[in-house]
Amino acid sequence: MHKYWGVIFALTVTFSCKDKNQVEVNNSLVEIAEVKKPIKKHFGFNLDEFNVQLDTVKYGDSFGELMLKNNVDYPKIAKISEDFKDTFDVRKIRVGKPYSILKSKDTTEKAQVFIYENDPINYTVVDLRDSVTAYRSKKKVRYVEREASGEIETSLSEAILDQGIDYNVTNNLSEIYAWTIDFFRLQKGDKFKVIYKEKYINDTVYAGAEPIEAAYFEHNGRPIYAFAYENDSLNNIVDYFDDEANNLRRTFLRAPVQFSRISSRYNLKRRIRYYGYKLRPHKGTDYAAPIGTPILATADGTVIESTRRGGNGKYVKIRHNATYATQYLHMKAQKVKKGEFVRQGDVIGWIGMTGNTGGPHVCYRFWRNGKQVDPLKEDLPQAEPLAEPLRPAYYGHINPIKEQLDCIAYPEKINEEEFLTLNEENVAK
Template identity: 30%
Template sequence: MQKIVRTITLAYNNLPRPHRVMLGSLTVVTLAVAVWRPSVYHPEHNPIVKSVELEANQLRVLQPEASEPIDADQPTPDDDIPEDELDQKVAGEEGVHEYVVSTGDTLGSILTQYGIEMSDVSLLASQNRDLRNLKIGQQLSWTLTEDGDLKRLTWEVSRRETRTYDRVGNTFKETKETQKGEWRNSVLTGQLNGSFVSSASAAGLNRAEINAVIKALQWQLDFRKLRKGDQFAVLMSREEFDGKSEQSQLLGVRMRSSGKDYFAIRADDGKFYDRQGSGLARGFMRFPTMKQFRISSNFNPRRVNPVTGRIAPHKGVDFAMPVGTPVLAVGDGEVVIAKRSGAAGNYVAIRHGRQYTTRYMHLKKLLVKPGQKVKRGDRIALSGNTGRSTGPHLHYELWTNQQAVNPLTAKLPRSEGLMGKDRSDYLAQVKEVVPQLQLD
């Protein structure tokens, strides 16, 4: 051992001075680390855990600074959106959501914008792989359970084939139905004598067909302002089986109001265009402000109240923004509500056509009045912190067919027309349809 020590000492002394200094420093550091023993957590020792229960009023500090309190339900306004005869649904249609497949749509992108969990979509698509091949113009409709889970999905593959998927436990059972009737076209004409609904019913249209006409012309006409003597012609394709009409499809409509003609013709994509192939819808902006602000609380139809444990859906998106920020109408429409309204604070609701409604809450100042027409981009209010709010923000909602959807992902109405071969095919169809829409 002494021989080893002498050998090491001799080798150390023969090193250049800088090397001796460096080696000595490393030795000191090594000894210091060896002596220092940090406390180490051993999993076999149970840690001391203390549960702390917060009072309801203490939850405020745990949530986004600019939002609605998480320990309270959705800040629903005191007033519902006014409805009229045109909003009436077909018997048995309550709770049914409908969607026409458009360019770029997938089963997931369609259903998740309505708040349906991706796990439900994945389960359905994995068990029924054909649903991955949706085509433009096809229609989907679905119903949900009380907890917001997907209960049933109906896929109209074609006018003759319909597939229904019903939830049974953790599976979806598929049922196929093939129509066997004959499709025949018929033109129904009428003249307003009272409301459009009663006049169209007298002309032979059922409630579903009347709704289809209203939806097709919603961007061109205010049906509440039609006058006595206005005329209409409707081209329906109806399936008849055993002498009864089983289902129908609107192919085209012409409305003459105050001497002016309005047309809507159905294209192969399931949407309606004018006689030149131009889009009838009015385009929407994605955001109700001039620039995009931080999202303090997202759309969440399954949000749980942490105090009650009940589902308290958040039907819109909260944008944190300074008080006084201009709030804009996202699309053309009519103001139906502009007032102070309970937990929503100062509140504006705008109706766009007959399908879409937008809501804007917690405003500081209202710049519009009920009944006022607004254009896309018009200033309607200044953002604020009124009502039940934890900080300056704007709560914004988008509703389609009386159902709240995610404003950040929903398919928005667009005003572009048909192009290329789609347009030439459509114009050929127009030449066949328009001559049939003769008024008496």
């Protein structure tokens, strides 16, 4: 017992009154290294200077009410609402979005700074101290290149998810090849490879995937490369070109709905039992999808009708040029108005069941020279290939990327016997 007390006495420390940076240990003065407390920062603010409230926008919350609860007066709230609409529209805060309120450390706990997180990367700061200011900023993001590959067994989305890839990469890949591959008719054994970047906040928090930089898709044994490249002849728009500098984009999308199915094709000889098998031609192509699914403009053009009429229900009609027009029927609601110009891929409405319809779908009608035709049988023109003067630089850019794509291996397949063996081994463990 006594030897333990002896150890304690040997380590007894007494503070010397001679110097606050020295202590006496066993009758000897020892210097104390000054330890600085690390500064905790949040969106560039020193949190030690504030009382901090971290929360998310809830149903019924408004910017004004949040500020009033935190002792900000009406004139200041009004100034923010009126003077900073372009930077921070107080009407557009959304339920579920995170926000932070940095409050004064006195008894009032008055809000000094309001920080609204628009998305995982972008945020808006409203500084309420002195003269009010508002600005947008971004968190520091690290980009990590990723390679991925897969083989189709059932669907593209399943093949991509099996590799642990962000689902948005599925959408991006389908958009790149939307004009060259019919995703309604993918074959078992079709293969793909992609190169893209993933975003990370503070090196650890995943923040999504960037657009695909390069891809390879083998459909029915036909290989199709795709490389993102800025096409100066098209006002600096990034397009995807193959290994021969052909633009993968066509003037029209194959379908107005992503990942849908064709429930009824264009058929001028259609007869329906309900109508006594009388001839009732179907001059559209029906794409079935859940109510609320976005409907996309299949090409650039001007909206010439956005209305509701009879069996068509709510619909939109777009004139693309002197030759082509398209029409989209049975919408739940339209997003565009007559006279608006829309770009290919823009959302123009949502799947519904208005008019004469037995289920949720969009009836897609395609007009050429004023006559309705079958879009799936039209030989639609491709977009312009890369301009000749740009090709040498393009080939120099894609050659190493093409080699990188070619070197990406496909995931190894495990046959049924190997799977059963591995499963038995895991059970035994």
